[in-house]
Amino acid sequence: MSNTVIPSGTFKSHGLASIPFWAVHAACGLVFFVDFSWGAVALCFALFFARMFGITAGYHRYFSHRSFKTGRGFQFFLALLGTMSVQKGVLWWASNHRVHHKYSDLEGDLHSPSRDGFWHSHVGWILSPDHEETHYDRIPDLAKYPELRWLNEHFLVPPVALAVALFAIGGASWLVWGFFVSTTLLWHATFTINSLSHVYGSRRYDTTDTSRNNVWLALLTMGEGWHNNHHHYMNSVRQGFFWWEVDMTFYILTALSWVGVTWDLIKPPARLLETEIAGQPVAAAE
Numbered sequence: 001m002s003n004t005v006i007p008s009g010t011f012k013s014h015g016l017a018s019i020p021f022w023a024v025h026a027a028c029g030l031v032f033f034v035d036f037s038w039g040a041v042a043l044c045f046a047l048f049f050a051r052m053f054g055i056t057a058g059y060h061r062y063f064s065h066r067s068f069k070t071g072r073g074f075q076f077f078l079a080l081l082g083t084m085s086v087q088k089g090v091l092w093w094a095s096n097h098r099v100h101h102k103y104s105d106l107e108g109d110l111h112s113p114s115r116d117g118f119w120h121s122h123v124g125w126i127l128s129p130d131h132e133e134t135h136y137d138r139i140p141d142l143a144k145y146p147e148l149r150w151l152n153e154h155f156l157v158p159p160v161a162l163a164v165a166l167f168a169i170g171g172a173s174w175l176v177w178g179f180f181v182s183t184t185l186l187w188h189a190t191f192t193i194n195s196l197s198h199v200y201g202s203r204r205y206d207t208t209d210t211s212r213n214n215v216w217l218a219l220l221t222m223g224e225g226w227h228n229n230h231h232h233y234m235n236s237v238r239q240g241f242f243w244w245e246v247d248m249t250f251y252i253l254t255a256l257s258w259v260g261v262t263w264d265l266i267k268p269p270a271r272l273l274e275t276e277i278a279g280q281p282v283a284a285a286e
């Protein structure tokens, strides 16, 4: 499978507004100055995956794509968990993600590695002052909830509260491992779906964009690496279409449906799955 050769693009730091972003990276160096414990490392990964679930199940599959239903309480919980990942507000994220699907790899796409280079698609676009706006007109279904609008406008409150709580409970070690290291890993793991998932991997479906399926990215991001599947049928809550396509987010949302927390999970239509199982070509070979 050949992969698209992409330009690295010009790396822009975007000035003063991006200082907190780089400061969190720099603070990871404090691991050499705080007490080490395996418990702190475990906390780092626990908060990584908990907040990753907030992004994949919440920001992405629920708020951006409405691929399942839930109650107002769990809706707020998902928004809160996603907000703790420090990727701006839930309504900002969902409204901009809908733009990505509308224009994927065409003019108007906010983060296309084939058009604007790797660095822009990975971090440049999220730091850019050009993309600070929440497009409320694209998310009328979500903007009607005052609690979500509040959270969207005060998106730094939950992560700062998390950092303060970690420091209060576990001291500097918990703050550094549980917040700075965990958040930096979480950022770059999430950002691979905008950058690497449009560059490395296989293409089952001949979509008009450059999306790929990549098992390594799927494991890292709890199922988001099946990105070619997702671009082909974005309404599906399930992004790993087959049993061998590991999709932790879907498994957890399914388990939650058994106890009534989620319902009306949208699955990929049978015709997409039957074609693959019959071994018929469904995508133009690269």
Ligand SMILES: [Zn+2]
Pocket (backbone or CB within 6 Å): 060, 064, 065, 097, 101, 230, 234
């Ligand atoms: Zn999407």
Ligand SMILES: [Zn+2]
Pocket (backbone or CB within 6 Å): 100, 104, 193, 194, 198, 211, 227, 231
């Ligand atoms: Zn994409």
